[in-house]
Amino acid sequence: MAKEKSSKLKARLPRGLADRGAGDLAATREMLETIRQVYERYGFEALETPFIEYTDALGKFLPDQDRPNEGVFSFQDDDEQWLSLRYDLTAPLARHVAEHFDALPKPFRSYRAGWVFRNEKPGPGRFRQFMQFDADTVGAPTVAADAEICMMMADTLDALGLAGKYVIKVNNRKVLDGVLEAIGLGGEANAGRRLTVLRAIDKFDKVGAAGVRDLLGPGRWENPEAKSGDFTKGAGLDEAQSDVVLSMLRPGGATGIDNAAFAAGAGELAEIGALVEAAGYGERVKIDPSVVRGLEYYTGPVFEAELTFEVTDEKGRPVRFGSVGGGGRYDGLVGRFRSEPVPATGFSIGVSRLASALGYLRDGAATSFGPVVVLVMDRDRVADYMKMTSRLRSAGIRAEMYLGNPKNIGNQMKYADRRNSPCVVIQGSNEREAGEVQIKDLIEGARAAEAITDNAAWREARPAQFSCPETELVDKVREVLARHGIG
């Protein structure tokens, strides 16, 4: 008993997770709908798969010898089989397609949105639960499918109001493989070093050409000048090898490399370039040799959508959003389940990150209005107030009767204020006798009251309040809502 106080549960959320309020939800809903419409227009169809899959269907087959299954939330079923929360939407799609292969039209074009989960260290803009919105074409080997996906991403970002503020970068894993082969890193024995080289290239944006050179060679200190902080082990390439890799990152890319992989990759890139150019997307979709992505399961073209604008956060620090989506061709993924190879290509939008970028862009979150509040002026007439509320609801207007302690009208007004109500409905005995109601426009009232500094005067003035016959309640409320653009 004495310990009761200290044994109270602490209300807290695990790190990397977030509750989302009305404003957030509304913005996300609108955004998802915009994306959905674009995808539909391109002829993709909806699909939903569960949050949970067998662990082996998710990622065990991805040749990730680095850290198998780390970063995935997993648990065992009662038959001891391992299950996991999905960490992306691509692996579940591959499972779905493989499972229903015979019933699906090929190429199969589908899209899906949903939560994915990663058990990784969270950071700014990185959560352990976040939403993705994917579109994939399965069963189409042609690079036209890749080009189409890129163009659709461009159209999607345009539709979201980001025209001119992003670039879709395209590269090809075969080009990278060709370069690596040319410097003697081909073959199974060098898989680990290849990975290190790819990761170094991936950091080009962050550390620059000199940083990449360090990472390709001996390694790099967190603070290069002081040689202090954390040390990242390099790939151990010599100068000549590094030169070749770095030359690839310059505009124009690598030259003088003569092997099959490089030629195939360069050819595909040129083809994609020609397709997007011909369709008028040349400014939005660009070849960029520094894009690596996905490190393991991509087999051909890879894409990345990057926002190119900068904003500052509430503390005045610059915020870079960078990548808000990416994808590529994964010809091996569905084939894990089947004896024949199944080509596939897709793109994934990071909904949560993109939503926060859009939020910054719209300087300040749009306020979402609450319901109309019907005040309780006379405790004995609750039935009448509920009836009024009901009339508003029947007319399609969000409305509620005040359910707290009604003894003080001021408290009811405060409640409505806090709910962001556009207006309140007041009917005391005076109005009742006259067959009227008072409607107070809280939004207009707040605006009108800005000039009033004295609280007594503010009360007296009752700004933006008018009375009307009770029969016109719905129409008048509707007028107030319309004035503020509330549907």
Next chain:
RNA sequence: GCAGCUGUAGCUCAGUUGGUUAGAGCGCCGGUCUGUGGAACCGGAGGUCGGUGGUUCGAGCCCACCCAGCUGUACCA
């Protein structure tokens, strides 16, 4: 994982060379207040001072270890 920084109320912080019962502002709940949302006044709840051990007559303060958070870095299939 590694490195640096930081831990006192829901939030922002104060707290003397180690000294009694750890404070403030804001926020929250209630009241003044049964006819009006920005105010005022009054009252209240809320703390194992991140944890454990140590030094000391005495620790929020000093020491050791641990934990958590933040930032960077690595990883991100």
